[in-house]
Amino acid sequence: MLIGAGRVPVxxxxxxxxxxxxxxxxxxxxxxxxxxxxxxLATLCQRNGLETLLVHGEHEAPVxxxxxxxxxxxxxxxxxxMLSMTSFxxxxxxxxxxxxxxxxxxxxxxxxxxxxxxxxxxxWLHGKLPLVDRIVxxxxxxxxxxxxxxxxxxxxxxxxLNHLLVEGHHRYQPSIETSRGCGKGCTFCQERDVPLQKLKxxxxxxxxxxxxxxxxGDHGIHPYFQSSFFLPNPRWAQALAEQVQRCNARILWxxxxxxxxxxxxxxxxxxAAGMKVIDLGLESAAPEQILAMNKARDxxxxxxAASKLLQACARHGIWVKVNVMLYAGETAHTLxxxxxxxxxxxxxxxxxxxxxxxxYGPPSHCSEFLTALRARGATPVDxxxxxxxGITQLNLSPELDAEQVERESLALSRxxxxxxxxxxxxxxxxxxxxxxEQAFEADVATSDAACLPFRP
Numbered sequence: 011m012l013i014g015a016g017r018v019p020v021x022x023x024x025x026x027x028x029x030x031x032x033x034x035x036x037x038x039x040x041x042x043x044x045x046x047x048x049x050x051l052a053t054l055c056q057r058n059g060l061e062t063l064l065v066h067g068e069h070e071a072p073v074x075x076x077x078x079x080x081x082x083x084x085x086x087x088x089x090x091x092m093l094s095m096t097s098f099x100x101x102x103x104x105x106x107x108x109x110x111x112x113x114x115x116x117x118x119x120x121x122x123x124x125x126x127x128x129x130x131x132x133x134w135l136h137g138k139l140p141l142v143d144r145i146v147x148x149x150x151x152x153x154x155x156x157x158x159x160x161x162x163x164x165x166x167x168x169x170x171l172n173h174l175l176v177e178g179h180h181r182y183q184p185s186i187e188t189s190r191g192c193g194k195g196c197t198f199c200q201e202r203d204v205p206l207q208k209l210k211x212x213x214x215x216x217x218x219x220x221x222x223x224x225x226x227g228d229h230g231i232h233p234y235f236q237s238s239f240f241l242p243n244p245r246w247a248q249a250l251a252e253q254v255q256r257c258n259a260r261i262l263w264x265x266x267x268x269x270x271x272x273x274x275x276x277x278x279x280x281x282a283a284g285m286k287v288i289d290l291g292l293e294s295a296a297p298e299q300i301l302a303m304n305k306a307r308d309x310x311x312x313x314x315a316a317s318k319l320l321q322a323c324a325r326h327g328i329w330v331k332v333n334v335m336l337y338a339g340e341t342a343h344t345l346x347x348x349x350x351x352x353x354x355x356x357x358x359x360x361x362x363x364x365x366x367x368x369x370y371g372p373p374s375h376c377s378e379f380l381t382a383l384r385a386r387g388a389t390p391v392d393x394x395x396x397x398x399x400g401i402t403q404l405n406l407s408p409e410l411d412a413e414q415v416e417r418e419s420l421a422l423s424r425x426x427x428x429x430x431x432x433x434x435x436x437x438x439x440x441x442x443x444x445x446x447e448q449a450f451e452a453d454v455a456t457s458d459a460a461c462l463p464f465r466p
Contacts, residue, residue: 019061025100026067035457046185048094076110095124098400130375216253229259247279262286269316281326295351296344320358329360339386369402423463432464
């Protein structure tokens with residue numbers, strides 16, 4: 011199979027979900043997550059003269075999507091179908107989708123990527139998805155020309171994402187990839203050993219913001235600055251603020267970082283540059299748990315830094331969503347320590363997302379981590395689940411089993427997040443851009459209130 015510039019459209023499909031990752035209700039099924047990794051590959055294809063399209067499975071039934079793509083003439087035998095799977099939660103959706111595609115057109119060649127899913131155990135994954143023709147491990151940029159059988163010179167230089175290649179792109183909030191990696195060594199993190207790269211230059215980010223405003227025809231977009239660990243220094247923050255202020259209109263954006271990463275003194279520059287929402291991985295305020303997950307070596311210093319950053323964000327009108335992870339060995343005492351810290355900072359917090367540590371990957375990949383978690387008193391809810399689906403839910407301790415952890419997670423979220431806060435945070439980044447507050451209220455009314463993580 012040889013593909014040359016100007017010939018043969020290349021289809022990327024981002025695997026969807028049969029059910030939401032956490033709780034299944036109408037609000038969760040509304041959320042859209044742009045697969046910016048697959049979009050980066052599609053953008054490279056387009057830049058090299060290939061017609062290309064990225065379709066997101068979302069919560070669409072996999073058979074229905076396969077039938078729709080077939081009707082549209084997008085299941086082709088002269089170009090591979092590039093299937094991207096970003097989570098083990100998408101495994102069953104992908105299996106059904108591949109079966110449907112091969113049932114309609116057996117000659118379609120399916121190439122599967124998604125480094126966090128394909129990396130751990132290729133043989134195990136192929137057993138779960140036997141109709142996939144090739145499984146690609148690691149990052150795909152350098153492999154893309156050979157995967158496509160591309161003829162001619164290939165331009166592989168990094169560039170901004172072309173959101174016009176996304177089916178229904180106007181429904182999605184855009185992304186700007188600002189850096190990769192983290193390397194801070196947290197036990198639960200997939201990027202714990204991946205070195206943190208330098209942030210993209212402010213000039214390039216400003217150019218991408220202008221491009222996005224043009225592509226969407228709207229300065230009201232809310233890009234997500236995609237960095238697992240957003241770590242700007244004062245010079246970078248000030249340079250971005252200056253670049254943004256030269257634009258016709260300020261675009262508000264969101265990012266993710268550690269609570270001990272961003273220095274409070276640069277928050278004014280980040281606010282001036284358009285930062286409106288920050289997702290901060292506090293994880294815990296219990297010293298024992300902070301040490302257990304290798305989040306920091308000095309919990310007291312870590313929590314002081316967190317306090318200063320939250321207060322700086324509050325002073326400058328930045329919404330803070332705090333992420334809390336209930337970890338192996340969690341008890342009523344450690345949970346209360348986190349609750350007390352959050353209570354003391356509630357005036358700085360827009361919302362809280364709470365959930366337990368989950369172990370991802372097949373047995374060959376996750377056994378060592380599971381052993382460490384067992385040593386802290388955790389046990390798998392289903393010991394066979396790692397082999398079955400690559401996802402292991404946990405009872406965190408003899409004191410807190412999985413059902414109690416779910417109740418505590420919901421209670422902690424509701425303690426700090428009202429319905430309007432939840433809507434504001436989700437609408438900023440994850441709900442369809444045309445999703446109204448009226449539609450939200452209708453979905454709330456049809457959802458089981460016991461599953462919702464906010465106060466009425």
